[in-house]
Amino acid sequence: MLQLPEKYSNVGTTIFTVMSALAQKYSAINLSQGFPDFGVDPNLGNLLLEASEQGFNQYAPMAGLLSLRQEIARHLFESQNVQVNADTEITITPGATYAIYTAFAAVLQPGDEVIVFEPAYDSYIPNIEMNGAKAITITLSAPSFSIDWNQVKDRINTKTKAIILTTPHNPTGTILSQQDWDLLAEIVRDTQIVILSDEVYEQLVYDGKKHISILRHPELRLRSFVLYSFGKALHITGWKVGYCIASPTLTEAFRKIHQFLSFSVNTPAQYALSKYLQLPLHQPVSVFMQKKRDLFLSILKDTPFTIYEPSAGSYFQLAGYDQISSLPEHEFAVWLTKHYGVATIPLSAFYRDKKENKLIRFCFAKKEETLRSAAIQLQKL
Numbered sequence: 001m002l003q004l005p006e007k008y009s010n011v012g013t014t015i016f017t018v019m020s021a022l023a024q025k026y027s028a029i030n031l032s033q034g035f036p037d038f039g040v041d042p043n044l045g046n047l048l049l050e051a052s053e054q055g056f057n058q059y060a061p062m063a064g065l066l067s068l069r070q071e072i073a074r075h076l077f078e079s080q081n082v083q084v085n086a087d088t089e090i091t092i093t094p095g096a097t098y099a100i101y102t103a104f105a106a107v108l109q110p111g112d113e114v115i116v117f118e119p120a121y122d123s124y125i126p127n128i129e130m131n132g133a134k135a136i137t138i139t140l141s142a143p144s145f146s147i148d149w150n151q152v153k154d155r156i157n158t159k160t161k162a163i164i165l166t167t168p169h170n171p172t173g174t175i176l177s178q179q180d181w182d183l184l185a186e187i188v189r190d191t192q193i194v195i196l197s198d199e200v201y202e203q204l205v206y207d208g209k210k211h212i213s214i215l216r217h218p219e220l221r222l223r224s225f226v227l228y229s230f231g232k233a234l235h236i237t238g239w240k241v242g243y244c245i246a247s248p249t250l251t252e253a254f255r256k257i258h259q260f261l262s263f264s265v266n267t268p269a270q271y272a273l274s275k276y277l278q279l280p281l282h283q284p285v286s287v288f289m290q291k292k293r294d295l296f297l298s299i300l301k302d303t304p305f306t307i308y309e310p311s312a313g314s315y316f317q318l319a320g321y322d323q324i325s326s327l328p329e330h331e332f333a334v335w336l337t338k339h340y341g342v343a344t345i346p347l348s349a350f351y352r353d354k355k356e357n358k359l360i361r362f363c364f365a366k367k368e369e370t371l372r373s374a375a376i377q378l379q380k381l
Ligand SMILES: Cc1ncc(COP(=O)(O)O)c(C=O)c1O
Pocket: 034, 094, 095, 096, 097, 098, 121, 166, 169, 170, 198, 200, 228, 229, 230, 231, 232, 237, 240, 241, 242
């Protein structure tokens, strides 16, 4: 019998796998995991075929295809009015999850502390701990889930090496403001703290609100890794292509790890993305996705679910169920899947201590027919 060392053995199967499996078992509509169920733009699919035909089948450069990095720089200039150097500040990665791990690996040493706001995307804490550091959690509470920056100040000490933030936020759908960035800048000004800003939902912001990247803050930008995902921006989560923007110094540290983890990223996908980003855009993705969010909100209006805040960004909408049941969140999500055929994610899954808010998370990045089928089920409640 092989004796393996204990490596992250306290983690079971993730809630996303559990709920998707349950959805399958009960033939439920899956509004749990954050992935679209609609097809990709055929132009993008065709470019993937073209890439292979054109001979883009071997390793890409370690930092990524230059043509793709140039398109990303153009996009950031147009959307955020920031200049990013394609050579020294952009690295293409196999998705954002990988980029988060790599950024942590580049800066953390055993004994370091990292501040994480909960509810949190599930890879953050494991990625910190896999790098020998300790996650210091700060709890954000319903309904606003806003950050109390005084609390952050109190939790910082000489061991604090990094802070990770998410905007737009999964699972709450909130976004950070310029004032949040200004307050953060004041707190970290005389420290060595590095910021990881997870901005994978940057293009999915609704109601005329604007995504404000940390890159727009000249002071914070110098100490930040900013992580993005084409999976979320172009509805291609299975392609697993993302990127990391950071200052030349941080990028150098990032690439030292990246070159020995994956070295490079799927070349045909990079070719297709670089060509696709040069095509004229028909409709901003936020307009496309807001229609889905609005449809979903109108569906929930005819159910006993409570909406505290419409999602300001991301794929997700939180909803309260205290008019329906007194079950804890996990049990309620299982009950809803089994008896009403709609799978969701309990918000408690995003807190290490499984904090209860009596809220569940719906993913509305689905075909209209999927959302309408879910409506029929939920309106029976
Ligand atoms: C906040 C957040 N960051 C990162 C990711 C992962 O992105 P990728 O699929 O590119 O690894 C997700 C996916 O759900 C997410 O919600």
